[in-house]
Amino acid sequence: MSKYIVGIDIGGTKVKFGVLSIEGEILDKWEIDTDLNDNGAYIIEEVWSSILHHRLLTDPGSILGIGVGAPGFVDAQTGNVYEAVNIGWKDFELGEILREKCKLPVYVENDANIAALGENWRGAGNQANDLIVVTLGTGVGGGIIANGEILQGDNGTAGEIGHIVIDPQGYACNCGRTGCLDTVASATGIVRQALEELAHHPTGKLAVLYAEQGSLSTKDVFKLAEEGDQSCIRVIARITDMLGIALANAAAIINPSKILIGGGLSQAGSWFLTDIRAAFIKHSLARIGEITQIEYAQLGNDAGIIGAAYLVRKHLAIE
Ligand code: ZN
Numbered sequence: 001m002s003k004y005i006v007g008i009d010i011g012g013t014k015v016k017f018g019v020l021s022i023e024g025e026i027l028d029k030w031e032i033d034t035d036l037n038d039n040g041a042y043i044i045e046e047v048w049s050s051i052l053h054h055r056l057l058t059d060p061g062s063i064l065g066i067g068v069g070a071p072g073f074v075d076a077q078t079g080n081v082y083e084a085v086n087i088g089w090k091d092f093e094l095g096e097i098l099r100e101k102c103k104l105p106v107y108v109e110n111d112a113n114i115a116a117l118g119e120n121w122r123g124a125g126n127q128a129n130d131l132i133v134v135t136l137g138t139g140v141g142g143g144i145i146a147n148g149e150i151l152q153g154d155n156g157t158a159g160e161i162g163h164i165v166i167d168p169q170g171y172a173c174n175c176g177r178t179g180c181l182d183t184v185a186s187a188t189g190i191v192r193q194a195l196e197e198l199a200h201h202p203t204g205k206l207a208v209l210y211a212e213q214g215s216l217s218t219k220d221v222f223k224l225a226e227e228g229d230q231s232c233i234r235v236i237a238r239i240t241d242m243l244g245i246a247l248a249n250a251a252a253i254i255n256p257s258k259i260l261i262g263g264g265l266s267q268a269g270s271w272f273l274t275d276i277r278a279a280f281i282k283h284s285l286a287r288i289g290e291i292t293q294i295e296y297a298q299l300g301n302d303a304g305i306i307g308a309a310y311l312v313r314k315h316l317a318i319e
Pocket of ligand 1: 162180
């Protein structure tokens with residue numbers, strides 16, 4: 001009897017798998033390395049083989065459907081990936097290829113969007129009708145749910161909060177433009193700003209740490225800020241202010257009940273959230289500022305596989 005949903009989150013280094021119940025409970029999860037050979041040509045074959053080798057799934061008849069999150073720009077209608085730079089896919093018919101192999105319903109979405117769907121189904125979103133999820137990690141990702149539906153946009157580019165321009169005179173972004181939120185609030189951006197501070201204050205704690213380690217991480221910056229280091233406090237004040245601007249602008253468009261902060265930086269203390277909230281209120285329309293709750297996401301790395309399973313659940317409920 002069909003009773004399991006398989007949720008898959010394909011990333012540039014790992015492919016994460018989950019076997020879930022129809023209610024979205026994770027029954028088991030595992031991961032494999034992402035095979036980047038020949039522009040990711042073997043990934044789907046390896047994904048299907050890994051599923052069939054799982055003890056719960058040796059009979060494909062037990063699977064209700066497969067949901068997949070993929071990086072890059074995705075056409076959710078067809079399951080095509082327009083472009084996933086870190087894997088090497090270009091105009092890759094992910095949905096069609098997997099459907100062909102498994103003869104099961106397959107649904108595909110962008111990875112940031114499945115994380116937002118996962119948080120909204122089983123995490124901190126709590127099935128909000130209007131929700132913004134921003135992920136602060138190596139890069140800044142975003143997913144937006146409006147009127148209960150994930151926003152995809154005309155060509156799969158909706159919710160790219162990381163590429164909201166917050167400083168036209170700012171840093172160059174890897175999208176080819178200047179001053180995107182990603183250049184400030186991503187791990188790369190944070191370290192870059194810390195290195196600039198260090199150049200201005202060569203005898204500070206940050207400079208000492210850098211000399212010791214030969215490198216800096218976002219963790220270092222947050223830790224030193226907590227210890228009262230003024231350089232790191234300035235860097236984080238700038239990040240929270242820029243996040244406040246970007247989120248206030250996004251909120252002016254969809255008027256969310258909640259904004260969730262996910263990714264590595266959601267491990268920072270509650271003070272970081274308090275600072276983001278203050279910056280958001282400072283830059284928001286008063287009516288939006290007073291209603292929007294800002295919280296940390298809850299599901300961590302599981303948000304993707306849960307959101308991928310939600311794609312299947314949602315379609316099954318309709319059919
Ligand atoms: Zn950009």
